[in-house]
Amino acid sequence: MGRSPTDLAIFVGKRLLQLVPVLIGITILTFVFTHLSTINPCAQWYPHADPTTRANCEHLFSQPLSTQYWQYLTNLVHGNWGASVEQVAVYPQIAEGLPATLELVLAALFLMIVIGIPLGVIAAQSSGRWPDHLVRIFYLSGWATPTYLGAVIAAIFVAPYFGLPSHGEYSSLVPPFHQYTHMSVVDALIAGNLPWTLDAIEHLILPAATLAFINMGIATRMTRSSMLEVLPLDYVKSARMKGLSEGWVLYKHALRNSLITTTTVLGVTAGGLLAGTVVVEEVFGWPGIGAYAYTAIGGGGAAPNFDGAIAVVAVFAVGVVVANLIADILYGLLDPRVDWR
Amino acid sequence: MSDPVVSVEGLSIDYVIGAGRFRAVSGVTLSVERGHVVGVVGETGCGKSTLAQAIPRLLPEPPATIGEGRILFQGQDLVQVPLWKMPRIRGTGINMIFQEPLNSLNPAFRIYDQLAEAIYIRRVREKSGAVTDPRAAQAYDYSRSQDPTASEALLRPVVPAGAAARVTRRAVERHGDLKPEVLEYLRLVRINDPETILDLYPHELSGGMRQRVMIAMALSEKPTLLIADEPTSALDVTIQAQVLTLMKELIEEVNTSILFISHDLGVIAETADELGVMYAGKLVEFGPVGELFEHPRHPYTKALLRAAPTRYKSQGPLSSIPGSVPNLSHPPSGCRFHPRCPLMKPNCRIAPGPGLETVRGGAANHTSACFYADAVEALP
Ligand SMILES: Nc1ncnc2c1ncn2[C@@H]1O[C@H](COP(=O)(O)OP(=O)(O)OP(=O)(O)O)[C@@H](O)[C@H]1O
Ligand code: SF4
Ligand SMILES: [Mg+2]
Numbered sequence A: 001m002g003r004s005p006t007d008l009a010i011f012v013g014k015r016l017l018q019l020v021p022v023l024i025g026i027t028i029l030t031f032v033f034t035h036l037s038t039i040n041p042c043a044q045w046y047p048h049a050d051p052t053t054r055a056n057c058e059h060l061f062s063q064p065l066s067t068q069y070w071q072y073l074t075n076l077v078h079g080n081w082g083a084s085v086e087q088v089a090v091y092p093q094i095a096e097g098l099p100a101t102l103e104l105v106l107a108a109l110f111l112m113i114v115i116g117i118p119l120g121v122i123a124a125q126s127s128g129r130w131p132d133h134l135v136r137i138f139y140l141s142g143w144a145t146p147t148y149l150g151a152v153i154a155a156i157f158v159a160p161y162f163g164l165p166s167h168g169e170y171s172s173l174v175p176p177f178h179q180y181t182h183m184s185v186v187d188a189l190i191a192g193n194l195p196w197t198l199d200a201i202e203h204l205i206l207p208a209a210t211l212a213f214i215n216m217g218i219a220t221r222m223t224r225s226s227m228l229e230v231l232p233l234d235y236v237k238s239a240r241m242k243g244l245s246e247g248w249v250l251y252k253h254a255l256r257n258s259l260i261t262t263t264t265v266l267g268v269t270a271g272g273l274l275a276g277t278v279v280v281e282e283v284f285g286w287p288g289i290g291a292y293a294y295t296a297i298g299g300g301g302a303a304p305n306f307d308g309a310i311a312v313v314a315v316f317a318v319g320v321v322v323a324n325l326i327a328d329i330l331y332g333l334l335d336p337r338v339d340w341r
Numbered sequence B: 001m002s003d004p005v006v007s008v009e010g011l012s013i014d015y016v017i018g019a020g021r022f023r024a025v026s027g028v029t030l031s032v033e034r035g036h037v038v039g040v041v042g043e044t045g046c047g048k049s050t051l052a053q054a055i056p057r058l059l060p061e062p063p064a065t066i067g068e069g070r071i072l073f074q075g076q077d078l079v080q081v082p083l084w085k086m087p088r089i090r091g092t093g094i095n096m097i098f099q100e101p102l103n104s105l106n107p108a109f110r111i112y113d114q115l116a117e118a119i120y121i122r123r124v125r126e127k128s129g130a131v132t133d134p135r136a137a138q139a140y141d142y143s144r145s146q147d148p149t150a151s152e153a154l155l156r157p158v159v160p161a162g163a164a165a166r167v168t169r170r171a172v173e174r175h176g177d178l179k180p181e182v183l184e185y186l187r188l189v190r191i192n193d194p195e196t197i198l199d200l201y202p203h204e205l206s207g208g209m210r211q212r213v214m215i216a217m218a219l220s221e222k223p224t225l226l227i228a229d230e231p232t233s234a235l236d237v238t239i240q241a242q243v244l245t246l247m248k249e250l251i252e253e254v255n256t257s258i259l260f261i262s263h264d265l266g267v268i269a270e271t272a273d274e275l276g277v278m279y280a281g282k283l284v285e286f287g288p289v290g291e292l293f294e295h296p297r298h299p300y301t302k303a304l305l306r307a308a309p310t311r312y313k314s315q316g317p318l319s320s321i322p323g324s325v326p327n328l329s330h331p332p333s334g335c336r337f338h339p340r341c342p343l344m345k346p347n348c349r350i351a352p353g354p355g356l357e358t359v360r361g362g363a364a365n366h367t368s369a370c371f372y373a374d375a376v377e378a379l380p
Helices: A005-017 A019-037 A051-062 A065-077 A090-125 A130-144 A147-162 A184-190 A194-230 A234-241 A246-284 A289-296 A306-334 B048-054 B083-088 B111-127 B150-155 B162-173 B179-188 B207-220 B237-254 B265-271 B289-294 B299-307 B373-378
Strands: B004-017 B020-033 B037-041 B064-073 B094-097 B225-229 B257-261 B274-279 B282-288
Touching (some): A090 A184, A090 A289, A090 A306, A147 A194, A184 A194, A246 A289, B004 B257, B020 B048, B020 B064, B037 B265, B237 B265, B257 B265, B274 B289
Parallel strands (some): B094 B225
C-alpha cells in the first residue's frame, strides 16, 4: 500500500463496497420500524375508498413482513422507489429535493469551517483566558439548543432583525425559471442573473446559519484541542524561530496539522447536519428531502408515506457514509505520512 | 576589544507549575563576542536549553517566566520587547538549531517549501532594509522592519488547508526564484543531489538528512547569532561526527557567532572559543576554552574534565560525578555545588554563596564562582 492514485482508487472502491451491507441493513431497519409503527395503515389511508382498493391494501399488509420487504426490494432493484398514498412517486421527489438539501448542508458546512475553525484557533491560542471562555459559551449554547427551537427562533426573531427572508429558496419577485440542478444559488448563477443569485443567497443564509450554529461546536472544540496538542511541538517552535509572524505560525504551520484531526470529525458531523435538515427545512420551507422526510413520517398531519421515509433514511445513510469517506480521503491528502489502507 | 553580539546579564528564569515554582536559570551572565563560538556545558537538567530558548524568547510563557535580567541584542533588551515584535528579530537576527532536530521540520510540508520559506523571509527583510549585511557591525532597527507576513497572514484563515502551501509558494516566488538558493544551501550542508529531496516530506528522510536540512534552514537566514542546542545529541555516533565536522566547516564559511550548547566536552574543545560551565541553573565558570581546560578554577569544572574520558577527544557525554544533581525546587543553600564539592568549607553553605569573579592570574574574561578558586588547581 502506498500513496499512488491506484492505491487511492482501491481504497475508495473498498469503502463504497461497504455501502451495500449498510444499505441493506438500513432499509430493513426502517422498513420494520415504519411497518410496526402503524399496524394497519389502510384505514387511515383509504377511509372513503371503494372496498376493492381497501381490500387490496389490507391483503398486502396481512402478508409477513419478510414478504413485504422482499417485494419492496424487488421494486427498488427495478428502479421503482414506491409512491405515497396519493400515488406521488418517491423517486422524483428525492431527485429534486436532494440537491436542495445538499446545497443547504454544504452552506452550513462552509460556515462551520470559516467560523468554527478560526474560533477554535482563537480559543487554543488564548486557552484559559476570556476569549477561550467566550468561544466555549458560544459553541456550547449552539450545542445545547434543540434544533426545532433554534430554527423557530431564527425564523421568528433573527430574520426580521436582520431583514432576512425566512421562507423558501427565492422571494416572489423571482419568476419561476428552469432548475437545472435544483440548487437555488447554482441555478440562479446558471441563469446568469445576479439579483436572483443574491436573492437565493439571502434565502440560504438563515437556514444554513441555524444548522451551522447547532453543529459548529464539534469543529471548534476539535480544532481547539488539536491545536493545543500541536502548539507545543518542536516544529511549531522552529516555525517561530524562522521569524514567521504568529499569525503565519498558527494558521499555516500549526493549523495545517491540527486540521488533520479536525477533518475526520467534520465527516462525523454529516449525520447531525442531515438530521438537522428535517426540522430546519420544514421550518424554513426549504424544498429538500429533509422537509420531505418530515411529511413522509406524518409530520403536519400528512398520511404516513412508508416508501418515502425509507428512501430518505437510505439516502441519509449514503450521505453519512460518503461524507466520512470524503473526510478520510482529505485526511490522507492532508497527512503525507498516511498510506491508503 | 569587546564587541558582543548578545549579552545576557543576570538572567533568571522560573518555571511556574501549579502552585510550585522553581528557578531553572539563576542570574546567568554571559556574552558572545562577534565571530566567536561560545560553548555552554553542564549536566542534564541544569538549564542549558532553558537559557538557549530564552534568548529568542521562545520559551512557553507560561509556564516559564523571565524573573529578572536583560538580554542585550543589537542595542535592545529582548526581555522588554513585546512578544509580538519578536518575529522580526528571530530568523535573520537570532536563529537556532534545536535539541530535538528530528521533529523540528513540519511533517505536512515538503522540504523545498520549508527551506524556501526561510530564504523568503531573509530576502524580504534584505529588500526592506532590515538586514543589509548580517555580519556588519551596525545595530539594525528591527522594530521598523517591514514584517513580510502581516498581509499574507490575513489570508490564512480563509485558505487554511493544502491551499495554504500553494498560496505561500506563490507569494514566495514573487520574490524571485528561490530554488537555486535552496539547492545551494542543501549543497552547503553536503547533501549531494539536493534535487532529489526537494519534493520529499520530512518523514521520508533519515535522521541525519533531516538534521542537515535543519542546519541548512537556520544558516540560510544568515543569522547574526546562531544558537545550537546539542545539535547532534539526537543522532547516532557516526552521523554525529559527520554533522560536527560539517558545523565546524560552516562556522568558518558562514562566519556567524554561535552559542553552542552541549554536554560533550570533546565537541566543545574542538569548536568553541570560550566556554561557560553551568551547574544547577547557575553559571559557575566562564573563560577561554584552552585556559578552562588547562587551568579550571571551579571544582565542578575540574570534576567534569576528570569525568570526560580523554581530554580534547570526542568520546560521548559526561560520565558521572559523585553525588546527585540537585533538585532545583530546593537548591542547596549557599554554593549549590557544596554537597558534592571536595573543597567545601562551612562558609560555602551560607547564602548567598559565591558570585562570579575574575580569577587571579588568568585571562581577563576568565571568571569563576568559587570562594576557593585558587585551590582548585591543587585538586587531584
Ligand atoms: N516546559 C517546562 N516546564 C517545566 N519545567 C521545565 C520545562 N522545560 C524544562 N523544565 C525543567 O527545567 C530544568 C532545566 O531544563 P533544561 O531543558 O533547560 O535542561 P538542559 O540543561 O537543557 O538539560 P538536557 O541536557 O537534558 O537537555 C529541568 O529541571 C527541567 O525539568
Ligand atoms: S564555593 Fe565552596 S562549595 Fe562551592 S565550589 Fe567553591 S569550594 Fe566548593
Ligand atoms: Mg537541553
